[in-house]
Amino acid sequence: MDDLERELGPLEDLEDNDSSDDDSSKRGNKSKLPLVNPMCVETPKETGFHQSTRICLEQIREALLHHRWQEAAEYMACYAQMLDDPTNGTAQQYKELIWRISAEILHHHPNSKMEDYNNIYERMKHSGVRHYLLICLEHSFHLLLNGHIEDAKRQLSAAEGWRHGKESAAQDQRTKLIQAYRSLLDYIIWCDKKFTHSNSDNANSDDNHGMHNYFRQASVNLKEILKKPGVWDPFILCYVEMLEFYDDHEEALKVLNDYAYDSNFPPNPNAHVYLYQYLKRHNTSERKLMKVLKVLQVLVPSHELMLEYSSLLLHSEKKSDLQKALGVVLEMLDFACWRSNLDAWKRLKAIIQKLQLQEDWKNVVSGKMAARKDWWPALHFTSFHASKDSEENPELMEVKASLTKILCPDLMLKYTAGQGTSGE
Incomplete structure (x- = not known):
């Protein structure tokens, strides 16, 4: 809901820094605290259409804030007309707003169906190209959460091959991310086939071959995405599990070592946990x-x-x-x-x-x-701790009491049995 509050803020472009500084100097010593802005500001040249949609958006906001999902859905059906606004440059800024609010409403609406999600995602994907890849990714997540793994994979496969105009750095990054999640779905299908294979008395070479195909498809993109600096924990775990299954321990160890020690990657405690767990499993x-x-x-x-x-x-x-x-x-x-x-x-x-x-x-x-010595007694050895430990865990009380004179030999500590809870 907090994200929606930000989305529902004013849709005007921010002024540049210079003009902001000038305005600040003119205002003198006015408070710098953030103010609550109206969602849509009425403009002098506002048409009847824009007035209606502005009021409609205000009603949607009120319905969302009070969790009146049916009412919000009815208003949203009208507000989507903004996608057909002929005013140059106006429709584009509302597309993400419509996408985000529609998804929020469907997520909470008690009668929402998968068909409703599919309809809104498909409409938003084809209303413009700016958010196409992100919408495809979110659509696949929703399908995955509802058990439609193959449909989710088809969504990502279609997005993986999508291109528009001159490829930007942001577009390339999103494409790589989509490839990674598509490989994650290959891994999930691989896991299902592995489970079926291990519990089947009639497993044959075709089953093994099909399972191995999913491993190859997943490993190609997973290996590629792990070359890019970042936090890739779930992808690492999936890739290493498959490599272990096929006894490729050399590659698995290389992947984990690179993930933990490559200085191009951000410091990540989990990377060292995964490496330790792998080494421990293999009796290092x-x-x-x-x-x-x-x-x-x-x-x-x-x-x-x-x-x-x-x-x-x-x-x-x-x-x-x-x-x-x-x-x-x-x-x-x-x-x-x-x-x-x-x-x-x-x-x-x-x-x-x-x-x-x-x-x-x-x-x-x-x-x-x-x-x-200046702060440990207050953290561990007060009369309050003594009373609490003796009541809840007498063994802990005994162990701690035996260490007080060793750890703090020069201090008179109140960590003794029978103390009340008021002392420090």
Whole structure:
């Protein structure tokens, strides 16, 4: 609905920066807060047709804001006349507005049918070329959500070959995106055939060949789209799953490594998660697993996989890894989401117990806690936390209480059993 509010704003072109600056100086010290503008501003030369459509749009807005979908649909049927407006340059600016509002109404209308969606999408696609590819993509999404996979694929296949005039960078980008989603549909069909094949007693070579054809169709565009910098998580997962199925582990590992470490791609924690999960599935050495999790820890120190990272470090033979494990768990507990997690506190206790076998363990712990001593007690060790933990999780209370003197030896903490909830 917020998107529609923006869509229903004034349709006039914004003035250039220079004129805006001049206007600001003339207004003096007026408030710079945004004002609510009318949807359509009446113009001096407004015709009867434009007046009717402007009022109609206002009624649509009121109906949408109050969720009167049937009323909005009736007004929308009239407002669509703007597509036939003979005024030069006027119809174009209303096309996206009609498309967006119509889709919103159909999405919420209790009696909307697939035929209604198809009609509005087809009409909007052929009312102009500016949004053709985006409308095709949205149309295919709707078909997909309603289980019409083959129809969705046909929509994307038709859009994939569509060209208009001189190809722009934006048009090329949208075409690539459509190719990627078309490949995603090939993957879905491939999954269906794989499921049927695995549960059939009469599988034959033709079935295998048909399934492999969908893999080839999907992999061509998926491999191509992954060359472009961006966040392509669902496409990566689909491509890797197919490569694993056909035992092409070398290509799968290359794809995941490129996605995680190629500097052209934006930093993406999920890329390192996918790489770690793949390596773990294929029994990769713990040293390689730790290498991947080390990067993830820098990106998201509160990630749930940090428990696994700290476990790997804890069981490592290297002395320095134990100190790293301490830092990893302490950074996890810096975040409130881990504050009451028993596994995290147990891990911290196990690390400290092993660390105590080293002569300099007190210096190591105090070094890690130096920057935390001013705020950790308020985050973890107040009388309120003591009361809450003793009531909800006595085992957590026991583990935390055993660590208070180790982590904050110079402080008088109120994290003790039996405290009330009013103290800090």
